[in-house]
Amino acid sequence: MPRWLQHAAFMAQQLGFSIVDSVISTLNDAGYNKTALEVMIQSSDSAVLVKFKQLTNYKLLYQIDKSIDDAISSSVVDIKRFANAVALQKQSIYPSSMLFTTGETGLVSQFHAAGLDVYAYVFRNEFISQPWDFLSDATVEINAYVNGIGVDGVITDFPGTAWRYKRSSCRNMGNTPNFMQPIQAGQLLQLMAPIELPPALSPMPPLTIADVVEPPLPSASATVAPGAAPPSPRPSSGHHNVAPLFFTLLMICVYLLI
Structure with missing residues (x-):
């Protein structure tokens, strides 16, 4: 992901450039505002999604960019205000220690109960x-x-693998064959001697309202003098100074029909 896509607030305030308006303009020029195809915008910055919601009808996916094991109800309510779905790290769904799953968090059911779709990320083919x-x-x-x-979709670096799974006739056989039965999280740990068990996981924090709320994006009003180099972005000292942004114009998102 190009680095200049990650700092919408900085670009608007310091460079006078609105990345949100540019993305919308590009999608409109390509005809995506008039197509029946579903366009999804993904971001870890709630202010970006709030602006997209004000200006478009695209499906909005809020990426939670840290591992969590719970979500405070107020944070879920706030996400519902500007997003249609959430993207969770795989570790937030099936926590694991030294590559052994330890259980399930229940977050998928929690977000589904709030009317939000849930996507898991990032899937890769490499066994490690x-x-x-x-x-x-x-x-x-x-x-x-x-x-x-029961996730609604996956975000993957290998769409061919997900497409092959989606098309598999084994998924709709009525009686699911044994090789298509989902794993039982933590089952391998039950087969290990106590001395061989991996270390216990440190508690993961819950998602709070402070993690979700961001200040509104500043208007793109700054100008750069002709011939002058634009200022170099400085690292933020806090979560809310320059909020991390991660969204794609044409995100490869595989819908899995259950």
Whole structure:
């Protein structure tokens, strides 16, 4: 992801450039505002999604960019105000220690109860990116999140793998074959001797309203003198100074029909 897409507030305030307006203009020029195709905008900055909600009818996906094991009700209510769905790290759904799953968090059910779709990220084919419970098989991992925990979709670096899973005739056989049964989280730990168990996970924090709320994006009013180099972005000392931004114009997001 190009670095200049990550600092919407900085670009608006210091460079006089609105990345949100530019993205909307580009999508409109390409005809996506008139197509039946669903366009999804993903961001970890709530202020960005608030502005998109004001100006477009695109589906908005709020990315929670840290591992959590719970969400305070006020934070869920606030997300519902500007987003249609959330993207959770895989660790926030199936926590793992040293590549062994330890259980489930219940976050998917919590967000579903609030009327929000849930996407999990990021899926990869490399076996070192998957807990051992998934047998070093990217398809087994996807199946656990879709059939086991009930996510609405996955965000992947390997869309071909997710597409192959989506098209599999084994998913709609009525009696699910054994090899399509989702894993039981933490099952491998039950087979290990106590001395071989991985260290216990440190508690993950809950999502709070302070994690979600961001100040409104400043208007793009600053100008840069002709011939002058634009100021270099400085790292933020706090979460709310320059909020991290992560969204894509044409995000590869695979919808999994359950």
